[in-house]
Amino acid sequence: MENKKEKKQSKGRRKIEINKISKKSSLNVTFSKRRQGLFNKAGEFCVLSGAEMAIITISPGGKTFTFGHPSADAILNRHLTGNSTSGESSTNLVKGFWWDEQSIESLDLEELNQYVESMEVLRKLVALKVDEMEKGSDQSPSDFLAMDSNSLLDAFASSEAENIE
Structure with a gap:
Protein backbone atom coordinates (compact mmCIF):
# COMPACT_ATOMS: atom_id res chain seq x y z
CA MET A 1 0.00 0.00 0.00
CA GLU A 2 1.12 3.40 -0.80
CA ASN A 3 1.00 5.94 1.98
CA LYS A 4 1.07 8.79 -0.43
CA LYS A 5 -2.16 9.82 -2.03
CA GLU A 6 -1.68 10.76 -5.59
CA LYS A 7 -2.79 14.31 -6.21
CA LYS A 8 -4.81 14.89 -9.28
CA GLN A 9 -3.00 17.33 -11.47
CA SER A 10 -5.21 20.27 -12.31
CA LYS A 11 -4.64 22.44 -15.28
CA GLY A 12 -4.72 25.49 -13.04
CA ARG A 13 -4.54 28.96 -14.36
CA ARG A 14 -2.93 28.94 -17.74
CA LYS A 15 -2.71 31.08 -20.78
CA ILE A 16 -5.31 30.33 -23.41
CA GLU A 17 -5.00 30.95 -27.09
CA ILE A 18 -7.06 33.79 -28.47
CA ASN A 19 -8.97 32.51 -31.48
CA LYS A 20 -12.02 33.79 -33.28
CA ILE A 21 -15.15 31.96 -32.15
CA SER A 22 -16.67 30.34 -35.21
CA LYS A 23 -20.06 29.38 -33.80
CA LYS A 24 -22.34 32.44 -34.12
CA SER A 25 -24.49 31.72 -31.06
CA SER A 26 -21.40 31.24 -28.89
CA LEU A 27 -19.95 34.43 -30.31
CA ASN A 28 -23.06 36.43 -29.36
CA VAL A 29 -23.19 34.97 -25.85
CA THR A 30 -19.50 35.63 -25.27
CA PHE A 31 -19.81 39.20 -26.55
CA SER A 32 -22.78 39.90 -24.29
CA LYS A 33 -21.09 38.54 -21.17
CA ARG A 34 -17.71 40.10 -21.87
CA ARG A 35 -19.24 43.49 -22.72
CA GLN A 36 -21.15 43.58 -19.46
CA GLY A 37 -18.06 42.53 -17.52
CA LEU A 38 -15.96 45.16 -19.26
CA PHE A 39 -18.49 47.90 -18.49
CA ASN A 40 -18.73 46.79 -14.84
CA LYS A 41 -14.95 46.81 -14.42
CA ALA A 42 -14.68 50.20 -16.13
CA GLY A 43 -17.36 51.66 -13.86
CA GLU A 44 -15.64 50.29 -10.77
CA PHE A 45 -12.30 51.66 -11.96
CA CYS A 46 -13.81 55.12 -12.54
CA VAL A 47 -15.44 55.21 -9.11
CA LEU A 48 -12.32 54.04 -7.28
CA SER A 49 -9.80 56.22 -9.13
CA GLY A 50 -11.86 59.23 -10.18
CA ALA A 51 -10.94 58.59 -13.81
CA GLU A 52 -13.16 59.50 -16.71
CA MET A 53 -13.49 57.03 -19.55
CA ALA A 54 -15.54 56.15 -22.60
CA ILE A 55 -15.84 52.71 -24.17
CA ILE A 56 -17.47 51.99 -27.51
CA THR A 57 -18.17 48.39 -28.50
CA ILE A 58 -19.81 47.05 -31.63
CA SER A 59 -21.54 43.69 -31.43
CA PRO A 60 -21.15 40.96 -34.05
CA GLY A 61 -24.64 41.95 -35.20
CA GLY A 62 -23.54 45.55 -35.77
CA LYS A 63 -25.20 47.21 -32.74
CA THR A 64 -23.19 49.87 -30.97
CA PHE A 65 -22.95 49.95 -27.18
CA THR A 66 -21.29 52.70 -25.18
CA PHE A 67 -20.16 53.21 -21.62
CA GLY A 68 -18.99 56.50 -20.25
CA HIS A 69 -18.21 57.98 -16.90
CA PRO A 70 -19.59 60.62 -16.43
CA SER A 71 -20.97 60.23 -19.98
CA ALA A 72 -19.55 58.92 -23.22
CA ASP A 73 -20.79 61.96 -25.16
CA ALA A 74 -19.06 64.45 -22.87
CA ILE A 75 -15.78 62.57 -22.97
CA LEU A 76 -15.82 62.08 -26.74
CA ASN A 77 -16.78 65.72 -27.38
CA ARG A 78 -13.99 66.89 -25.09
CA HIS A 79 -11.50 64.63 -26.87
CA LEU A 80 -12.63 65.63 -30.37
CA THR A 81 -12.59 69.36 -29.61
CA GLY A 82 -9.18 69.11 -27.96
CA ASN A 83 -10.27 70.43 -24.57
CA SER A 84 -8.22 68.69 -21.91
CA THR A 85 -10.08 70.06 -18.91
CA SER A 86 -12.69 68.04 -17.15
CA GLY A 87 -14.53 71.07 -15.76
CA GLU A 88 -17.43 70.31 -18.09
CA SER A 89 -18.01 66.94 -16.47
CA SER A 90 -17.97 68.33 -12.95
CA THR A 91 -20.57 70.95 -13.86
CA ASN A 92 -22.73 68.22 -15.40
CA LEU A 93 -22.62 66.34 -12.11
CA VAL A 94 -23.67 69.45 -10.21
CA LYS A 95 -26.58 70.21 -12.57
CA GLY A 96 -28.39 66.99 -11.80
Whole structure:
Protein backbone atom coordinates (compact mmCIF):
# COMPACT_ATOMS: atom_id res chain seq x y z
CA MET A 1 0.00 0.00 0.00
CA GLU A 2 1.12 3.40 -0.80
CA ASN A 3 1.00 5.94 1.98
CA LYS A 4 1.07 8.79 -0.43
CA LYS A 5 -2.16 9.82 -2.03
CA GLU A 6 -1.68 10.76 -5.59
CA LYS A 7 -2.79 14.31 -6.21
CA LYS A 8 -4.81 14.89 -9.28
CA GLN A 9 -3.00 17.33 -11.47
CA SER A 10 -5.21 20.27 -12.31
CA LYS A 11 -4.64 22.44 -15.28
CA GLY A 12 -4.72 25.49 -13.04
CA ARG A 13 -4.54 28.96 -14.36
CA ARG A 14 -2.93 28.94 -17.74
CA LYS A 15 -2.71 31.08 -20.78
CA ILE A 16 -5.31 30.33 -23.41
CA GLU A 17 -5.00 30.95 -27.09
CA ILE A 18 -7.06 33.79 -28.47
CA ASN A 19 -8.97 32.51 -31.48
CA LYS A 20 -12.02 33.79 -33.28
CA ILE A 21 -15.15 31.96 -32.15
CA SER A 22 -16.67 30.34 -35.21
CA LYS A 23 -20.06 29.38 -33.80
CA LYS A 24 -22.34 32.44 -34.12
CA SER A 25 -24.49 31.72 -31.06
CA SER A 26 -21.40 31.24 -28.89
CA LEU A 27 -19.95 34.43 -30.31
CA ASN A 28 -23.06 36.43 -29.36
CA VAL A 29 -23.19 34.97 -25.85
CA THR A 30 -19.50 35.63 -25.27
CA PHE A 31 -19.81 39.20 -26.55
CA SER A 32 -22.78 39.90 -24.29
CA LYS A 33 -21.09 38.54 -21.17
CA ARG A 34 -17.71 40.10 -21.87
CA ARG A 35 -19.24 43.49 -22.72
CA GLN A 36 -21.15 43.58 -19.46
CA GLY A 37 -18.06 42.53 -17.52
CA LEU A 38 -15.96 45.16 -19.26
CA PHE A 39 -18.49 47.90 -18.49
CA ASN A 40 -18.73 46.79 -14.84
CA LYS A 41 -14.95 46.81 -14.42
CA ALA A 42 -14.68 50.20 -16.13
CA GLY A 43 -17.36 51.66 -13.86
CA GLU A 44 -15.64 50.29 -10.77
CA PHE A 45 -12.30 51.66 -11.96
CA CYS A 46 -13.81 55.12 -12.54
CA VAL A 47 -15.44 55.21 -9.11
CA LEU A 48 -12.32 54.04 -7.28
CA SER A 49 -9.80 56.22 -9.13
CA GLY A 50 -11.86 59.23 -10.18
CA ALA A 51 -10.94 58.59 -13.81
CA GLU A 52 -13.16 59.50 -16.71
CA MET A 53 -13.49 57.03 -19.55
CA ALA A 54 -15.54 56.15 -22.60
CA ILE A 55 -15.84 52.71 -24.17
CA ILE A 56 -17.47 51.99 -27.51
CA THR A 57 -18.17 48.39 -28.50
CA ILE A 58 -19.81 47.05 -31.63
CA SER A 59 -21.54 43.69 -31.43
CA PRO A 60 -21.15 40.96 -34.05
CA GLY A 61 -24.64 41.95 -35.20
CA GLY A 62 -23.54 45.55 -35.77
CA LYS A 63 -25.20 47.21 -32.74
CA THR A 64 -23.19 49.87 -30.97
CA PHE A 65 -22.95 49.95 -27.18
CA THR A 66 -21.29 52.70 -25.18
CA PHE A 67 -20.16 53.21 -21.62
CA GLY A 68 -18.99 56.50 -20.25
CA HIS A 69 -18.21 57.98 -16.90
CA PRO A 70 -19.59 60.62 -16.43
CA SER A 71 -20.97 60.23 -19.98
CA ALA A 72 -19.55 58.92 -23.22
CA ASP A 73 -20.79 61.96 -25.16
CA ALA A 74 -19.06 64.45 -22.87
CA ILE A 75 -15.78 62.57 -22.97
CA LEU A 76 -15.82 62.08 -26.74
CA ASN A 77 -16.78 65.72 -27.38
CA ARG A 78 -13.99 66.89 -25.09
CA HIS A 79 -11.50 64.63 -26.87
CA LEU A 80 -12.63 65.63 -30.37
CA THR A 81 -12.59 69.36 -29.61
CA GLY A 82 -9.18 69.11 -27.96
CA ASN A 83 -10.27 70.43 -24.57
CA SER A 84 -8.22 68.69 -21.91
CA THR A 85 -10.08 70.06 -18.91
CA SER A 86 -12.69 68.04 -17.15
CA GLY A 87 -14.53 71.07 -15.76
CA GLU A 88 -17.43 70.31 -18.09
CA SER A 89 -18.01 66.94 -16.47
CA SER A 90 -17.97 68.33 -12.95
CA THR A 91 -20.57 70.95 -13.86
CA ASN A 92 -22.73 68.22 -15.40
CA LEU A 93 -22.62 66.34 -12.11
CA VAL A 94 -23.67 69.45 -10.21
CA LYS A 95 -26.58 70.21 -12.57
CA GLY A 96 -28.39 66.99 -11.80
CA PHE A 97 -31.25 65.72 -13.91
CA TRP A 98 -32.85 67.56 -16.82
CA TRP A 99 -36.18 67.76 -15.02
CA ASP A 100 -34.55 69.67 -12.17
CA GLU A 101 -33.39 72.47 -14.47
CA GLN A 102 -36.50 74.62 -14.20
CA SER A 103 -38.83 75.08 -11.29
CA ILE A 104 -42.45 74.20 -12.05
CA GLU A 105 -43.61 77.18 -9.99
CA SER A 106 -42.13 79.61 -12.53
CA LEU A 107 -44.15 78.18 -15.47
CA ASP A 108 -47.31 79.84 -16.76
CA LEU A 109 -50.49 77.89 -17.54
CA GLU A 110 -49.64 77.15 -21.18
CA GLU A 111 -46.14 75.97 -20.30
CA LEU A 112 -47.53 73.78 -17.50
CA ASN A 113 -49.99 72.16 -19.92
CA GLN A 114 -47.17 71.50 -22.37
CA TYR A 115 -45.04 70.07 -19.53
CA VAL A 116 -47.85 67.74 -18.45
CA GLU A 117 -48.36 66.56 -22.05
CA SER A 118 -44.62 65.93 -22.41
CA MET A 119 -44.55 63.87 -19.23
CA GLU A 120 -47.59 61.87 -20.40
CA VAL A 121 -45.90 61.11 -23.72
CA LEU A 122 -42.74 60.05 -21.91
CA ARG A 123 -44.76 57.82 -19.56
CA LYS A 124 -46.53 56.21 -22.55
CA LEU A 125 -43.23 55.56 -24.34
CA VAL A 126 -41.74 53.95 -21.25
CA ALA A 127 -44.89 51.87 -20.70
CA LEU A 128 -44.76 50.68 -24.33
CA LYS A 129 -41.13 49.68 -23.92
CA VAL A 130 -41.90 47.83 -20.68
CA ASP A 131 -44.74 45.95 -22.40
CA GLU A 132 -42.40 45.03 -25.26
CA MET A 133 -39.81 43.73 -22.82
CA GLU A 134 -42.38 41.76 -20.80
CA LYS A 135 -43.64 40.05 -23.96
CA GLY A 136 -40.22 38.49 -24.37
CA SER A 137 -38.72 40.63 -27.06
CA ASP A 138 -35.06 40.11 -27.84
CA GLN A 139 -34.00 43.46 -26.45
CA SER A 140 -32.47 43.72 -23.02
CA PRO A 141 -32.76 46.78 -20.73
CA SER A 142 -29.27 47.85 -21.75
CA ASP A 143 -30.42 47.88 -25.39
CA PHE A 144 -33.19 50.28 -24.38
CA LEU A 145 -30.65 52.54 -22.73
CA ALA A 146 -28.38 52.29 -25.75
CA MET A 147 -31.23 53.07 -28.12
CA ASP A 148 -30.79 56.12 -30.30
CA SER A 149 -32.33 59.12 -28.54
CA ASN A 150 -33.56 60.43 -31.90
CA SER A 151 -36.13 57.62 -32.08
CA LEU A 152 -37.58 58.75 -28.76
CA LEU A 153 -37.57 62.35 -29.96
CA ASP A 154 -39.27 61.34 -33.22
CA ALA A 155 -41.97 59.51 -31.30
CA PHE A 156 -42.38 62.52 -29.03
CA ALA A 157 -42.55 64.92 -31.99
CA SER A 158 -45.15 62.79 -33.78
CA SER A 159 -47.34 62.69 -30.66
CA GLU A 160 -46.96 66.45 -30.29
CA ALA A 161 -48.04 66.89 -33.91
CA GLU A 162 -51.12 64.77 -33.23
CA ASN A 163 -51.94 66.95 -30.21
CA ILE A 164 -51.67 70.12 -32.30
CA GLU A 165 -53.99 68.82 -35.03
